[in-house]
Amino acid sequence: MSTLIDRVRAHWEARDGFAMPVVLLALAVMTSVAVAALTTATDEQKSARAVREGGRAFYTAEAGLWESWANWPADSVVSDIAQGESLDLGWKTLDNGGEYRGEIFRWGPSTFGLMVESRGAGPLGGQQWLSLLVNYEASVGIGRCCEAAALVDGEVMFEADDDFILGQDAYPAGWEAAGVCTNGLEDKPGLIMKDSTQLINEDDGVLSGVPALVEDTTISEATFNDFGDKTWADLKAQANFSVGEMNGGESVYPQASVNGSGECQTSDQENWGSNDPNHPCFDYFPIILIRGDVNARDYYGQGIIILDWDEATQQGSEIDLEDGMVFNGIILGKGCIEVQRGSVLNGAAFVDGNYFNEDLCDPDKALDINENGKVQYSGCAIERAIEGAGLEGFGQTGAGYKPLATRAFAQLPR
Amino acid sequence: MRSGALDQRPLRTSGFTFIELSIYVVLSALVMTVVVQFMINQSQAYTQEVQIMDARETVRSAAALMTWEFRGLSSAAGDLYTIKSDTVALRSSMATGIICAKADTIAHYGVSGRTGQIFTTANDSAMVYLPGLEDWVELDVTDQFDPIGSTVPYCDWGDGATTRPDLVVEMAGDTTGIQVGTPWTAFRRVEFGIYQDGGRWWLGRKVGNAGSYEKLTGPLVSPSDGGFVLTYLDDTGTATADPTAVEQVQIEIRSESTGMDRGQARQDSIQFTVWLRG
Numbered sequence: 118m119s120t121l122i123d124r125v126r127a128h129w130e131a132r133d134g135f136a137m138p139v140v141l142l143a144l145a146v147m148t149s150v151a152v153a154a155l156t157t158a159t160d161e162q163k164s165a166r167a168v169r170e171g172g173r174a175f176y177t178a179e180a181g182l183w184e185s186w187a188n189w190p191a192d193s194v195v196s197d198i199a200q201g202e203s204l205d206l207g208w209k210t211l212d213n214g215g216e217y218r219g220e221i222f223r224w225g226p227s228t229f230g231l232m233v234e235s236r237g238a239g240p241l242g243g244q245q246w247l248s249l250l251v252n253y254e255a256s257v258g259i260g261r262c263c264e265a266a267a268l269v270d271g272e273v274m275f276e277a278d279d280d281f282i283l284g285q286d287a288y289p290a291g292w293e294a295a296g297v298c299t300n301g302l303e304d305k306p307g308l309i310m311k312d313s314t315q316l317i318n319e320d321d322g323v324l325s326g327v328p329a330l331v332e333d334t335t336i337s338e339a340t341f342n343d344f345g346d347k348t349w350a351d352l353k354a355q356a357n358f359s360v361g362e363m364n365g366g367e368s369v370y371p372q373a374s375v376n377g378s379g380e381c382q383t384s385d386q387e388n389w390g391s392n393d394p395n396h397p398c399f400d401y402f403p404i405i406l407i408r409g410d411v412n413a414r415d416y417y418g419q420g421i422i423i424l425d426w427d428e429a430t431q432q433g434s435e436i437d438l439e440d441g442m443v444f445n446g447i448i449l450g451k452g453c454i455e456v457q458r459g460s461v462l463n464g465a466a467f468v469d470g471n472y473f474n475e476d477l478c479d480p481d482k483a484l485d486i487n488e489n490g491k492v493q494y495s496g497c498a499i500e501r502a503i504e505g506a507g508l509e510g511f512g513q514t515g516a517g518y519k520p521l522a523t524r525a526f527a528q529l530p531r
Numbered sequence: 532m533r534s535g536a537l538d539q540r541p542l543r544t545s546g547f548t549f550i551e552l553s554i555y556v557v558l559s560a561l562v563m564t565v566v567v568q569f570m571i572n573q574s575q576a577y578t579q580e581v582q583i584m585d586a587r588e589t590v591r592s593a594a595a596l597m598t599w600e601f602r603g604l605s606s607a608a609g610d611l612y613t614i615k616s617d618t619v620a621l622r623s624s625m626a627t628g629i630i631c632a633k634a635d636t637i638a639h640y641g642v643s644g645r646t647g648q649i650f651t652t653a654n655d656s657a658m659v660y661l662p663g664l665e666d667w668v669e670l671d672v673t674d675q676f677d678p679i680g681s682t683v684p685y686c687d688w689g690d691g692a693t694t695r696p697d698l699v700v701e702m703a704g705d706t707t708g709i710q711v712g713t714p715w716t717a718f719r720r721v722e723f724g725i726y727q728d729g730g731r732w733w734l735g736r737k738v739g740n741a742g743s744y745e746k747l748t749g750p751l752v753s754p755s756d757g758g759f760v761l762t763y764l765d766d767t768g769t770a771t772a773d774p775t776a777v778e779q780v781q782i783e784i785r786s787e788s789t790g791m792d793r794g795q796a797r798q799d800s801i802q803f804t805v806w807l808r809g
Contacts, residue, residue, distance in 0.1 A: 143566040150573040154580070161584055168591055200712060201631065201643075201688025222644070224629045225712020227662050230644075246646070248627070250714050252662060265663075284663065301689075304708050305663040327663040327708030521660060523608035524667060524716065526808040527627050528599060529646040 174243035178235035181217025198223040227253040246529040262467035265306040266494035271470015271483025275322020280486040284326020295394035298497035311336035341469035356406035365409040371418040373398040389418030402505030424450025433472035446502030453478035456490035464498040582788035582797035589786035605809035611774035618724030630713040631686035641683040641696030654739025670704035725759040
């Protein structure tokens, strides 16, 4: 008995021709072409979108980089970052929806890296990484005092082969163990001079640093008077006391002293601080104004020495460190410096020899090293002296955190 | 009986008449003609689309590449060696990092925070920033090692030697003054330019002192038709021929498809300006 299904099947089987298969084939081909075209168009759109969002992510990162730079944290925050460590500034969102995260790395004592990663706002969310290398020029500096072991406008003389000017950073004896030098070492030039032909090395005195010698023809009188928004008179007014008289001579034998209560006796003008971490005067850094020719002998001092000058005669002063005298800090001003007979300056010298006083300095030079004298750059001594003396506000114009002059920006591959 | 009558009908219908067959053939021919023409058109459109995309991808990749190269350059620091309208030789940044340790007696340095690839061929160099000098100093990169088992297995961050460098590099030259924390960048001298190969024009590069170009992307239209045109501008927006004065670079790229459509390649172009940020 034939069912309805059998009859329908028989009816279709009786059909001839190929129109239907052709139409189905054509439909299949057209569908394939359409799908391929659609897929291609979609891929193309995705590709274009990825490029667009990648570009947007870059500009998000760049905007984030400069926004992070514009909102650079306070020095007190950044200076607390240990070398090799970082400070995460967190994710932030721009008005266009792009997100970025800044992170400040401390690579060296004065070298920082601001890294920014970004996420684009779109669904394909392109990512970019940018960095900005930042150098810290101590805002606690005193003008350009500490760019080298010695920065001098005038003649510099080594008189023997056991005389030294060393730019390689070093800690004063015992200070690292005392835990007061924590920022690491950073070598500087040994000597920066306006005119390198004024270097007189009579018998192979040792000049070294990174590099040993720099000639900077931009050095001028203004270099020694640039203390940011402060003046020479402002600096001089900070002195705790003065030693000597203009055109006079005086010898001092600095030694730390305490009062009856065992406290550092700061009223004693021959107390120039102590090198002993256990002494009450270990953190005492006086500002000493030197007038005329002053010889500091035998013992120890720390702080800031300012060489005064006479405006009427246009003549400066001289400080002699001699007979094993050790001074940790900065000597700056107008006139001349002599380091001799086993004496050492740990820190930096910054002297304008244009106010060379022939009555006092001659035959010495603006900086004269003789008989086993040594000028040793010490970033730690400089920093402690400036902070201890309270001269943080006397940095040169533009001091602080600054992007490197060249190659500060980098687009990082990941 | 009704069902019996139905069963007696023939299972096959009778054949087509000549007229029916003629109509069928004509209609089939028409349908097939339309279908085939449609497929041909689709194929041509698809081919054109592929060629347009090919040309577009070429300008995109070339633009991305040149943008990347130019962005990080510092003309004042001498990163541009020679500048011409269709070639540029520059110091190409390959990798960055920070010196985190150094060996005592040999010029081996641990590099931390490394990004990018480092090579040690004669064409590779590195620069380190010396804060005391306030400038970058160029050195040769002569070798690289895995930190494990090397002369500087750990970074010297003062964290008790717990952090390993990403790699250790050996450098030659005046290494005085390199300290922990010194920024470090690896470079290659690379010349980018348009050159001809197989009758077509391509964007290529010469690494170091290579004599011939290495193919990067293309094909481009010929230089005379503006395939790859560079215009260098100073800080006032004026064209300059001084490599140290370049502040921005205008780049024009005209590409064409690899395949041809009826003897004609599809073209695309892009024109943009990159500011040197380094």
